[in-house]
Amino acid sequence: MYSFEYEKAGSVDAASQAIKSDDEAKLLAGGMTYIPTLKQRLASPTKVIDLAGLGDLSGISVSGGTVTIGAMTRHAAVANSAEVQSAIPALAKLAGGIGDPQVRNRGTIGGSISNNDPAADYPAALVGLGATVKTNEREIAADDFFTGQFETALNEGEIVTSVSFPVPEKAGYMKFPNPASRYAIVGVFAAKTGDGTRVAVTGAGEAGVFRVAEMESALGSNWSADAVAGVSVGQGDLNSDIHASAEYRAHLVTVMAKRAVAEAG
Amino acid sequence: MAVTVNLTVNGAQHTVECEERTLLVQLLREHLGLTGTHVGCDTSQCGACVVHVDGESLKSCTMLAAQAEGANITTIEGLANGDELHPMQQAFHENHGLQCGFCTPGMIMSSVDLLKNNPTPSEQEIRHWLEGNICRCTGYHNIVKSIQACADKMKAA
Ligand SMILES: Cc1cc2nc3c(=O)[nH]c(=O)nc-3n(C[C@H](O)[C@H](O)[C@H](O)COP(=O)(O)OP(=O)(O)OC[C@H]3O[C@@H](n4cnc5c(N)ncnc54)[C@H](O)[C@@H]3O)c2cc1C
Ligand code: FES
Numbered sequence: 001m002y003s004f005e006y007e008k009a010g011s012v013d014a015a016s017q018a019i020k021s022d023d024e025a026k027l028l029a030g031g032m033t034y035i036p037t038l039k040q041r042l043a044s045p046t047k048v049i050d051l052a053g054l055g056d057l058s059g060i061s062v063s064g065g066t067v068t069i070g071a072m073t074r075h076a077a078v079a080n081s082a083e084v085q086s087a088i089p090a091l092a093k094l095a096g097g098i099g100d101p102q103v104r105n106r107g108t109i110g111g112s113i114s115n116n117d118p119a120a121d122y123p124a125a126l127v128g129l130g131a132t133v134k135t136n137e138r139e140i141a142a143d144d145f146f147t148g149q150f151e152t153a154l155n156e157g158e159i160v161t162s163v164s165f166p167v168p169e170k171a172g173y174m175k176f177p178n179p180a181s182r183y184a185i186v187g188v189f190a191a192k193t194g195d196g197t198r199v200a201v202t203g204a205g206e207a208g209v210f211r212v213a214e215m216e217s218a219l220g221s222n223w224s225a226d227a228v229a230g231v232s233v234g235q236g237d238l239n240s241d242i243h244a245s246a247e248y249r250a251h252l253v254t255v256m257a258k259r260a261v262a263e264a265g
Numbered sequence: 266m267a268v269t270v271n272l273t274v275n276g277a278q279h280t281v282e283c284e285e286r287t288l289l290v291q292l293l294r295e296h297l298g299l300t301g302t303h304v305g306c307d308t309s310q311c312g313a314c315v316v317h318v319d320g321e322s323l324k325s326c327t328m329l330a331a332q333a334e335g336a337n338i339t340t341i342e343g344l345a346n347g348d349e350l351h352p353m354q355q356a357f358h359e360n361h362g363l364q365c366g367f368c369t370p371g372m373i374m375s376s377v378d379l380l381k382n383n384p385t386p387s388e389q390e391i392r393h394w395l396e397g398n399i400c401r402c403t404g405y406h407n408i409v410k411s412i413q414a415c416a417d418k419m420k421a422a
């Protein structure tokens with residue numbers, strides 16, 4: 001690791017100012033991505049600004065058909081929350097399937113979505129449920145938030161403060177995990193919401209999470225695993241790596257979509 | 266550049282001066298000499314470094330020492346009660362839950378956290394819980410057996 005200064009953020013605004021006034025300063029949340037990055041000398045920040053002390057960034061609340069999760073809320077807290085389990089069981093299950101128990105005890109929803117790893121789980125839930133990301137500056141619809149592999153709509157110094165999920169009629173998430181890391185080789189989140197049907201795929205796309213319009217319309221007229229069984233995605237924009245070829249990933253998208261719909265019931 | 270970290274480790278209070286980039290595992294091993302906590306990888310995947318911070322298991326190779334300011338930490342050295350092994354250590358001993366022993370401190374710290382959350386885990390639940398702990402020797406069977414034996418013993422007690 002290169003050396004850096006370490007600072008505990010006193011407030012979201014102070015952290016944002018610190019980032020804006022120093023190009024090379026960086027935020028730290030759970031550290032489950034950023035600390036390994038530092039260890040491998042893939043980053044050399046001047047200053048690391050730890051959000052951990054900011055109590056108002058963590059916590060879960062449910063009201064009026066919306067589940068709101070603070071940016072610093074750990075994956076384990078979402079997985080074990082009785083409120084999330086009853087309002088959106090698929091979301092609790094998704095959080096409980098991230099990495100391993102020790103990763104879930106540290107990793108946060110804000111860090112996960114800001115990092116936007118193309119194989120991360122949360123992006124599928126945000127896009128699959130039509131969530132809204134709240135920052136210190138504005139609100140961003142999930143569909144507009146994830147802009148590409150490891151890229152988001154966040155501006156320099158913009159900090160995610162919470163994510164709001166509308167409670168769906170039903171939803172399911174199914175992933176085919178990488179057996180070593182548990183990241184998604186393919187993960188599909190399918191939901192029937194007040195605003196229609198949504199299907200979001202993570203792990204497969206070169207540019208990160210994407211929706212499958214053809215599956216959404218098929219499910220709109222017939223919510224059943226059979227409805228998506230005949231729909232396949234093109235291989236053109238899919239990842240191909242040592243873990244799975246684009247062809248295999250395309251196959252898995254259909255299989256995981258069927259299982260996600262079946263699980264949603 | 267340096268930070269001062271105040272923390273409690275296995276019941277003893279320490280004040281440690283270290284660099285900002287010092288990892289918690291380095292503080293434990295290099296500053297406090299507690300070498301029972303191991304480092305087995307660079308990628309936060311192996312779990313050899315698992316300790317308890319404020320009662321929760323986590324990977325001490327993936328936390329800055331500075332983030333542990335004010336924390337209460339238990340390492341493998343802090344589990345036994347004098348000469349009396351912790352029931353989980355005893356169970357690993359009796360069930361041949363280790364071969365080379367490299368993964369064992371992390372396995373045991375992780376398993377103790379499991380039983381705190383779920384005192385009667387099924388075999389499946391034990392195997393899932395150990396997703397973050399890699400063992401290159403045992404094939405896991407005797408590790409799972411050890412944890413089951415410990416759970417049974419603690420239930421009976
Ligand atoms: C062994 C292992 C297995 C894993 N398996 C999975 C898996 O199966 N599925 C999965 O989805 N993930 C997985 N992860 C990643 C994990 O989910 C982390 O949550 C994720 O890496 C990032 O969250 P974090 O809180 O640790 O963020 P950090 O690592 O602290 O930060 C990540 C990035 O986001 C920025 N950031 C953090 N918080 C904010 C904020 N509030 N606003 C703006 N920017 C911010 C940081 O500056 C940094 O660039 C795994 C990680 C490990 C180490
Ligand atoms: S040394 Fe910490 S996970 Fe491998």
Ligand code: FES
Pocket residue numbers: 362363364365366367368369399400401402403
């Ligand atoms: S006993 Fe050797 S690595 Fe587990």
